[in-house]
Amino acid sequence: MNVLVLGGGLQGSILIRDLIMSDWVEKVIVGSIDLLKLNSLQAIDSTRVEGRFIDVRNKDSLIKLMRDVDVVVNGSNWRYNHTVTEAAIEAGANLIDMGTIFDDVLEKQLKLDEAAKVAKVTVIPCCGLSPGITNILTVYGAAKLDNVDEVHIRCGGIPQAPTPPLGYKVVWSLDGVIDEYLERVTIVKNGNVECIEPLSGLENIAFDNINSDLECFYTQGLSTLPSSLGNVGEMDYKTIRYSGHCEKMRFLASLGLLSSDPIDLGGIKMSPRDFLVKHLSRVLALGSDRDLVILNVNIIGWKSGRKALYSFNMIDFFDKKNNITSMARTTAFPCSIIAGMIAKKEIQVQGVLPPERSVPPESFIARLAEKGIRIDEKFTLIK
Numbered sequence: 001m002n003v004l005v006l007g008g009g010l011q012g013s014i015l016i017r018d019l020i021m022s023d024w025v026e027k028v029i030v031g032s033i034d035l036l037k038l039n040s041l042q043a044i045d046s047t048r049v050e051g052r053f054i055d056v057r058n059k060d061s062l063i064k065l066m067r068d069v070d071v072v073v074n075g076s077n078w079r080y081n082h083t084v085t086e087a088a089i090e091a092g093a094n095l096i097d098m099g100t101i102f103d104d105v106l107e108k109q110l111k112l113d114e115a116a117k118v119a120k121v122t123v124i125p126c127c128g129l130s131p132g133i134t135n136i137l138t139v140y141g142a143a144k145l146d147n148v149d150e151v152h153i154r155c156g157g158i159p160q161a162p163t164p165p166l167g168y169k170v171v172w173s174l175d176g177v178i179d180e181y182l183e184r185v186t187i188v189k190n191g192n193v194e195c196i197e198p199l200s201g202l203e204n205i206a207f208d209n210i211n212s213d214l215e216c217f218y219t220q221g222l223s224t225l226p227s228s229l230g231n232v233g234e235m236d237y238k239t240i241r242y243s244g245h246c247e248k249m250r251f252l253a254s255l256g257l258l259s260s261d262p263i264d265l266g267g268i269k270m271s272p273r274d275f276l277v278k279h280l281s282r283v284l285a286l287g288s289d290r291d292l293v294i295l296n297v298n299i300i301g302w303k304s305g306r307k308a309l310y311s312f313n314m315i316d317f318f319d320k321k322n323n324i325t326s327m328a329r330t331t332a333f334p335c336s337i338i339a340g341m342i343a344k345k346e347i348q349v350q351g352v353l354p355p356e357r358s359v360p361p362e363s364f365i366a367r368l369a370e371k372g373i374r375i376d377e378k379f380t381l382i383k
Helices: 012-020 035-040 059-066 078-091 103-110 113-119 133-142 174-182 225-229 245-254 272-283 326-343 361-370
Strands: 002-006 027-032 049-053 071-074 094-097 122-124 147-159 185-189 192-196 203-205 214-218 234-242 263-265 268-270 291-303 306-317 376-381
Touching (some): 002 012, 012 326, 027 059, 059 078, 071 078, 071 326, 078 094, 078 103, 078 122, 122 326, 133 147, 133 225, 147 225, 147 326, 174 245, 174 272, 214 245, 234 245, 268 272, 306 326, 326 361
Parallel strands (some): 002 071, 071 094, 094 122
Antiparallel strands (some): 147 291, 185 192, 214 234, 291 306, 306 376
16 A cells, blocks of 8 residues: 655654555655655665655645555644645545644644545544544543543653753754644633643653653643543643743743744844744754653543542653654654554544544554553552
């Protein structure tokens, strides 16, 4: 079977390599607007990887490219997920993507459910780390309880040691990271959906095997969980970083350095954000450092009349043998697993459905473990 991968960045390049090693894949076609990335693809497997120049904003070109493939994995800028979804449906191609934090983009995708059913295609948005793994684990754990009162998700990718100036290194799109720090946050409180400010709700958090001080704060990450789970009293998502990071990002925002409004720089117009992304992408490059990803999902509710906690924990480390970041592993591997499930007809549901409502959780978790991503599952009676 043929797979089309849109984008070939930090996660996309690892996705391509993983797909090539999959027994169900005949050819991987990579569509990108970046000619340098396309030229570098020949080093992967010149016989089974083919590069195509494509601008994902051009729906007609996308449709033509998608007609010759069985599954599309969209790893391009999440602002264009809706356009890519429309193109896949019109082309009759199955599609998954790595997700978005923009509610309006995701809502537009979900509204294409009926059109996808008519076209008899499967579209699963948000198949990366978070949203993605976190969504699947949350609904899977919730199903183990009779009733759910609270859901608390904590997740983040950080260097294995805190390094100045921000205690952070670039392991995926820095532009996407800043989106997370600016986009409105949805939580559930007292049974009601509320919107709050990002970078708020700062609290300390600790994990076994992590000796440095950690913090977490609100960012947009619940995605479709409030609608998928229904009546839950409290639900929230927070991003994990080393202590002090949140305050530094608030400081940069207060100076206007995260603003997208262009300013005149001696005759050259550029936004502070564009400059900051380009500059920090160099300053915060991972280089020879190594990263890790931390995930914690706590589901609190009731089982057989007793209050109970169902929890999932994961600490995934940089793959030294294959030189793969943990962020790439935990984002790309879920996508390749789900794409394979669609290709092999293990997922046959048609329409546009989030992963927690379409991906078989036990099989998914087992396949993550086969790739070295191990999630600890625990059930505890509270009283």
